[in-house]
Structure formats: structure tokens, C-alpha cells
Amino acid sequence: MDIIISIIYIILFIIMMIFVFSIGMLKQYMPKKEVLLVLGVAFLIGCIGGAFFLEPVYQDLPEVLSLVEKNMPNNEETLYLDVSSSVDINELIRTCEATEGFKSFKETSISIPMWKFDDTEKSYFEFVVGNIDSGYKSYNVTDSTIEIELKDNYSATSALKSFSDWYKLVYGGSISYAQVHSELVVDSSQLDTFEDILLQRGIVASDMEGPVQERINQTNSSMLSDIEFTLACGGVGVIVAILGIYIESVVPAYRRFKKSMNEKRKR
Template sequence: MDVIVTILMLILFIILLVFVFSVGLMTPVIGKRNIFFVIFIGFMVGVIGGTFFILPVYDNIPQIARGFYESLSSSPETVYVDLSHDINIAEFTRDVKNIEGVEDVKVEYGLLKTDNFTSERGELIEKGIPFIDSNVTYCSVDPRGTIIFKVKGGDPQATIDRISDWLIITSEIYTKYSIIRVSIHTHANKIENLREYLSSKGIAIASIEGPVEENIKGFRASMPPKSAVVVSCGFIGMLAGLAGIFIDSIMAFLSAIKRKLGR
């Protein structure tokens, strides 16, 4: 949500409050006995406005806070992305390293999602993969069709191809899809440069770790629940209605204070 949309949402909520205030001004016409009706209308309009106009802004607050923290901090952050098999890892690594603020790019692991297999077959696969590719330093196999491996040097895409071919030939196990998890070490105040590049390539950020992200998690934890925000908007609507009902008394009270201060 951009700044213009946020401002528009707040303006629409204020317009609803003005409407409730106007209903309160009509009490001389509709009678003081309808004060509870005005309060009810104010609460309901406030709740509706809070749900449709304030909650979208409220949901965007952590993102605004993240931008604020990132602009002020040069702390190291680690960005994780999942790359599909058809992305050239060497080219991706070279391009990302040339982005301002990026310190390093590392391949964390490769993941293959395959057909299911038995536990016995899984043990054979786990023992056999390091022999298929000597660059594999770690391998974990789940019979539900998940194979995770780490490589030291070499090309992880080539490793995926070798494992996939080997699984088909030896076990008739087919690979449904594969990803390569990459970590990118950068600075918080330069992370927007990385976001722009990834967005241009259609690559989504899987997660971020670092001091700024920890601050955002703490900020999220301190935010009140959405239900409390909606109820608070309802009470604000009630106050707007009451302000319309008692505007004459309020103005007289303020005038009295002003006269006393002017003496």
C-alpha cells in the first residue's frame, strides 16, 4: 500500500466521522431521547470504517516501520531466496554481487520434491547421493518425497540433474520440481537495491534475518490485536456522535476557559 492510498483511507474514515458528527448535530430535530440511537450509529459506523479503512492501514504499519528501520541502520542482514532450476546460478550470483551493499552470495542447499518412496529406498538414496556427486557434503531424505542436499563447490543445478537422472534410472522416482536456496548478505540501508533487482527478475524473498528483522518482529508483537483496533474505531465513532450532540455545551465550556485565561 503506497502513501497516497494510505492517506485516502484515512480521509474516508474521517468523512465517516464527520457523518456521525452531523447525525449528532441533528438531535435538536430528532430529540434528545434518541441520544442512544446516535451513540449506536456512531459505534457501528466507527466499526465499519475501522474494518474497511483503518485495518488495511494498520496491516501496512510493520512494512512502514521496516522501511524506517532499514533507512537508519547499516546492520548486516541476510536475505534468503529460492531459485528455480532454470535460473543460471553463476549469472545470478555475479549480478547480485554487483548490487551496491551486497557483501556475499552463498548457496545454502538444494531441494528436490519427488514421488514418494519407501523408508528402505530412502536409506539407499541418502547413502548413494554422495557417490553420485562428490561435491555433496550433506544429504537428508524424507520418504514423503523430499531430498535436501548441500554442496561444496561445483554447480548445484548439475547436482540436481545427476540426482534426478539417477532416481529415474535406479528407482523410477520422478522429480516434480526443485529449488536452490541462496543466502545474500547485505546491509539494511541498501536492501532496497536488492529488492528492486529481485523484483525485476520475478524472484520473491523467502525470508530475511538480522537485527532489523528482529526489531520488526518485536514491533509486531507489541501491536494490539485487530479486534481491539476495530473496537477502538467504534468508540471513536461514538465520541464523534457525542461531540455532535453536546457541541453547544462543549463550545460554551471552551469559551468559559478562554475568558478565564484572558483575565
């Protein structure tokens, strides 16, 4: 949320609390039994103000606190990407490498969805996949997917091409879709820039590790739920109303206390 909008929302909530305070000050003109009504109204106004004005600001708290980690030198974030084979991986790598804050890009594995294997087909693939390409570090055949881990510095494009060529030779068809799993390491201060680059290509990190994500996770785990936060704001409204109700008795008492303290000092 924009900082100006956040400030406006906070000011609007303060204005609502001033209104609640003013209602409390009218207590001397009301019957005593109306005090509970005042407190009820104060709670309702606090809840409404919290839900509409403070909650959007509160939800942005993790991102605000993560700004500290983003501006710490030498902090790095690792983004785990699951990219469709239809995306130009080489173009993505070139763009990332040319962007300030780039650290590394590593293609770790590929997943190729197939049909539902029977036992014979599964056994066949388990036997043959390891012989297709020497760039395959390891592989796993599930009931309907072939997952291949790549050796270091071996590209997913080459791995997919070798499998596709073998598949076409054996089955006469082509592989229409596969998923490339990779790891992008960037400077924390440039995280937003790289997220924008990925988003422009329809890519969102499936997971992320680093100081920024850790701060976000820690903040999220300690935050109140939406209902709890709204009720807490209602409680603030009640406290403000009570201050308004008793302000006329508190201020004179404070003045008497201050006067007595001054007299003691003079002695």
C-alpha cells in the first residue's frame, strides 16, 4: 500500500477516535444507564475503523519490516522457480544476468508429465531413462511423471531436447509440455526488480529463502488474525471512550496532584 494512503487511513482512524472521545465527554449530560450504550457504540466504531482503515495498513506490516533486510548489505535471496518449457529459459537467464543484483541461476531438474503408466511401462522407463542422456544426474519415475535431476551446468533445454528426440524415435510423438525447476539467487536489495522480471513472463516463485522471507514469515506468525485485530481496535475504541467519560474527573485530580508536588518542592 502507498505510504500516503496508509497515513490517510491512520488519520481517519484517529479522527474516529476523537469522535468516540467526544461522545464519552457527553456522559455528564446522560443518565448513568446510558454509559453502557456509549461503550457499545465506541466498541462498534472502533471495530469499523479498524476493519476499514487500520487492517489494510496492518496487513502490509510484514512487507514494511522486510525493508530493513532488503537494505542490509550482502543479504541474498534464493527464489525457487517452476517454469513451463514454453518459456524461453535462455532469454530469461540473459535478462537476469544483465540485471544489477544478479548472483546466479541454476537449472536443477525437469518434470515431464506422461500418461498413467501400467507396471510394465513404469519398469521400462525406470530402466531406459538413465541411458538417454549423460547429463542426467538422477531420475525418478512416478505413476504418471518422469522427474530428472540435472548435473551441474547442464541446461534444461539440452535435457528436454535429448528426451524429446528419444521419445519421438521410440513412440513417434512429441513432448508437448514439461516443467523446469531452477534456483535464482539475487541481492536482497534488488528482489523487487527480479520479481517484476519474472512476473512479466508469468512466473511466480514457488518458494523463497533468505533474510527477507524469514522476516516476513516471522512477522506473519506473530500477527493477529483479521477478527482478532478488528476486536482489538474495538477495545481501543472502548478505552478512548472511557478516557472521555472520566476526563473531567481525571484532569482536576491531576492538577491537584501537580500543585501538591510543587508545594512540597518549595518547602
